[in-house]
Amino acid sequence: MASTVAHAQQDTATHTVTNQPPPLTPYDASADPALLEGLRREGAGWAEEDIRRLGRRAGSAQAQEWGDLANRHEPVLRTHDRYGHRVDEVEFHPSWHHLMEVAVTEGLAGAPWADERPGAHVVRTAGGLVWGHAEAGHGCPTSMTYAAVPALRRQPELAEVYEPLLTSRQYDPGLRNPAGKRGLLAGMGMTEKQGGSDVRTNTTTATPTAEPGVHTLRGHKWFTSAPMCDVFLVLAQAPGGLSCFLVPRVLPDGTRNTFRVQRLKDKLGNRSNASSEPEFDGTVAWLVGPEGEGVKTIIEMVNCTRLDCVMASATLMRKTLVEAGHHVRHRTAFGARLLDQPLMRNVLADLALESEAATTLTLRLAGAADRAVRGDAGERALRRIATAVGKYWVTKRGPAFTAEALECLGGNGYVEDSGMPRHYREAPLLSIWEGSGNVNALDVLRALRRDSAVAEALFAELALARGADARLDAAVGALKAGLAAASPGGARRLVERMALVLQASLLVRFAPPAVADAFCATRLGGDWGYAFGTLPEAADLDAILARALPEGV
Template identity: 55%
Template sequence: MTYHRPRTWLRTHEVHNQPAPMDDYDAWTTDRPLREAVMRSAPDWVPGWLRALGSETGRVYWFEQAALANRYPPELETFDAGGRRIDEVRYHPTYHALMALAIGHDLHGVAWRQAGAGGHVAHVAGMYLFTQPEQGVCCPVTMTHAVVPALRCEPALAEDWLPRVLSTAYDARALPAGDKSGVTFGMAMTEKQGGSDVRAITTRARPADGAGEYVLTGHKWFCSAPMSDAFLTLAQLDEGLTCFLVPRWRPDGSRNPLYLQRLKDKCGNRSNASAEIEFDETWAQRVGEPGRGVRTILEMVQQTRLDAATAPVGMMRQALVRAWHHCRGRRAFGAALVDQPLMQQVLADLAVELEAATALVMRVAESMDGAHADEQERLLARIATAVAKYWTNKRAPVAIYEAMECLGGNGYVETSILPRLYREAPVNSIWEGSGNVICLDVLRAIEREPETVPALLREAERGRGADARLDAALDALRRAVTEEADAQLRARSLTELMALTLQGSLLVRHGASAVAEAFCATRLGGEGGATFGTLPVAADRAAILERIWPA
């Protein structure tokens, strides 16, 4: 590590047996499993692009900026000094600095600028790196990235908006989009009476004067990133549920009547504002065909779900890095913590979980890159995105808590990043479909696109023969996908089996042998316990731990 500040402290008493504060490090070059996953499939330009981002996201400066953005959360300013209603959200300056870092590195646009040429691998790996110092900013970055396929459903809208959507200039000013150098997008679908049940939406739309123009009336219970320049939303037409683009400003330059009623006081994700909003004759443009709003918005949701699968993996990485740093710098019972056998068990088990999750989301990103030219990759992306989103989010809170416990009391106080990671851990599971909704989506994929099952099995089967426990899991998965009775009751167990089998296959093919062996023994072979730190005695912990951080 490179120390960014002098090692001097004020004297009151001598402090010993406390690790030195973490200083600047390169989040890309120190992450061997990520580098291996990227270099396995991505074109040559991707590692260089990620190296530039990783050199920033490991800097203490950005961790400090993120801490401030969360300590001083956004505030709603309903009126200006003269009493005129403006409904704007004021952020701490550090939030804007973090947004400028992400947008400036093209984190939102690289997948489309390099479509089919490693762009999605770069984007997903970049989100993994960026979410380590800060998570809340990733929400508007993700939605700005994800809106591109939906906008392309309307060529006129795409021509108007995409140049500013894909701009690498972050422009936080509250101005009409045409006056800005770059724009961001949000999303507003959830209503009080129904979240995931979008068919229950009551917001109404009626045609306005211009072609493709409408006005909306209704409410939205959650609107992410309410200072975005425009939002995708759903409303009812006579033809059925339809997707609309709602800008913050009308074409004549006046403020669009989009009223922010209040900001949510959330468990985590505090740097990012989430609002309750009201539409009152709010000007909008239709996106996609009337009555086909769900199909249109799903173009965006598929992208956001992959990011929601990736963020918890990045947070697990940061939690493990902090636990590793602490255990290397602290002694207990006559030895460094990192050399204590039981602590090695915990750290190695966390590392196995992280490597499996990293391999999974990077393989899904690879399938996204190949989807435009390869039908099998498209089918794999369709089902594996949901599988990964479900499973990484179920594992992250437990893994982050276990890493927190490695630090003891130091991990539980706010001077550590771990409490913020722990509060953040549930949000990606809830956002864009909670666990049940995602598992039902897996069932929907099987029913409506039955070829997704052979695509997933084909990918998993590539590991057959490498480990008997994986072979048994593959056999179990083949039986499970053919069972039709009680499908909803089995949806979670089926999705879990899909995730574990696919992870095992990826690790036996591409991972380190010690990691693959430990994973198959514990996750597939029943040799592990219900908590982390229960690897078999014979597990090669030294080989697993060596991969956490360069010697």
């Protein structure tokens, strides 16, 4: 009898797991030379220890679990309480609140506007590049809170009340009188169903009241993210034209403003974050900026959120590259580690080039933003054009990049447990949010035509790499020639070339020769195929991979 039981146990012992990688966590999300070098270069080296600490926390088992749970347990809309009162609240899983608390406490929301140290805005961007390894969706309300501050400053009396709370490092969720909270979050309500990016077709109306600057709104917004934020910047048609308004969820007297959440969007990705359709009906709002100048008022907000789109795309690239590198380092096929297979090394090295170029550009844009805030006119002009260029290109590269990184895991990457499908679904959002590819490409043309300083700033930046690489010099010359013939129909081609030339110039100046040479050979020199993994034989794959995937990530 005993031998029969033993034999049965032996027959069922079929689940010994071999040739699978160990868990990646814990790992250090800040273990990226391109990130740390850029942090120092852009004047924020004073925060390196904080970024390293946050990177270790982002790669911890706890933070990675928070990200998973926040997406598995999606927000739930509660329109009414048990008694039938309208409440319009959204419930989040506790993991969402843990992620938000870290983000706000670490200064990833509005805090840089209250920090006078040079490089404070760069530190926030670098923090996003590492903390984003934990989860992407909660970056939406932190981004909008950051972006709301410069727009609100166009109405000083409102900024005096709300800015100290928007720049607070205290996360204080729940709908209460804003003045009684320890910190606030901001959202946006720009687009409507009939117009999308064409906000001038908005039909939401703003009717003046007897109190100066106070209006009541009536209308329906199509995409308003993070409906549980405390205040929102909203566009509406006032008697003097399209204008910007501040809409609090709770009014100063403690009563709830009319903010009827009709539904939450059922989105492809970004599932942890609630995006909603609110309806306004007698909703109290305060004018921000001059009446009729709504678009002009929010343009600074758009510059901030577009930078965050670039940052989030670069973060997804780095996160999925780390996941792919870890897998191939521990997985064997056809008698050798995947990492040692020549073609897999080519794929990973090509991804590494793209990731470093995205990270380097992101930090350069953050540096320009930081210096523009402090009054540097040249950096302000560069920021104006380069942010739109980066928003167009880096976010376009994100979906293809994450798909290739997912493929490195094979079938393992296609199952939800790996986390890669979540990253893949997230990637397309970033090329849509804050203006699709066409909107950003046309915005670049508009900037070039309206202000000659932006082209001067761009070419002054490119000139810093002159003579270092013949392929780059030729590409800059071709770009200059192409500007004269720029047209709306060719805007995407022009902006793509701008982005590649700008990335190449930064890598030639700051990256190791192996990285810069391979990037210029492929992205500018044409020695490249249509898919990742087509680097030329001359590329120094060993040097590229050693830099991109140090031990421990």
